[in-house]
Amino acid sequence: MDLGIKGKWALVCGASKGLGLGCAQALVAEGVNVLMVARGHEALQQSAMNLEAAYAVSTGAEVLFCAQDITTEAGRAAVFAMRSQFDIVVTNAGGPPTGDFRDWDREAWIKAVDANMLTPIELIKATVDGMAARGFGRIVNITSSSVKSPIDILGLSNGARSGLTGFVAGVARSSLAAKGVTINNLLPGKFDTDRIATTVKAAAAKTGKSVDEVRAAQQAQIPMGRYGTPQEFGQVCAFLCSQQASYMTGQNVLLDGGAYPGTY
DSSP states (O other), rough: OOOSOTEEEEEESTEEEEEEHHHHHHHHHOEEEEEEESSHHHHHHHHHHHHHHHHHHOOOOOOEEOOOOSSHHHHHHHHHHHSOOOOOOOOOOOOOOOOGGGGHHHHHHHHHHHIIIIHHHHHHHHHHHHHHTTTTTTEEEOEEEESSSSOGGHHHHHHHHHHHHHHHHHHSSSSGGGGEEEEEEEEEEEEESHHHHHHHHHHHHHHTTTTTHHHHHHHHHHTTOOBBHHHHHHHHHHHHGGGGGOOOOOOEEEEEEEEEEOOO
């Protein structure tokens, strides 16, 4: 299927590895020009070079990278100095630390909210009016399945990302919707990334089980019997950015291998 987005420009955050890289890969494969952003220069540069080598010739897509902390004003300024307009924005922040809510002070909460709620809002604010003026825009926020089904050790994530979800529910249904701008959230369950390694390690420490035991138990609870892959996640992201998804906005799309047992 031709997604109809060849030649568009995308900003993908947290793009050096994991789900962000999966999204960047899927977009570049569709011929989308991508500016990849992450904090670590070496890993980001290598990922950008890999995507360029794999897809630039066949798709004509341009791959740029900017090693910045997107949660800071200076970081965002550096990104927009490289390119001021984007047709697609994929927001993505590393998950806050796991733990017991009794141990988190005000600073921990503010840091979580800044990275996982306020930064995506700043990126939305900086790009949606240009998208609306051009008649096309796609914003995809990578949040978490914990927004729909809270996880006890992920309290910082539960709270901050739920705040972003509430904001998106309103702004996606504003006048932007009639101007070709869609805003949706992707809620990943358990994917085989560095983040899952961190949460598995925390769960193992809490329960006294080994990491392998925790991984096996988690995968046994997923109807598909395994963790998802970043590539699978990226394909769904690319679809949400497509012309075919033009009538879909304000939605929370859960990707968890069937783990959530509800009907809606």
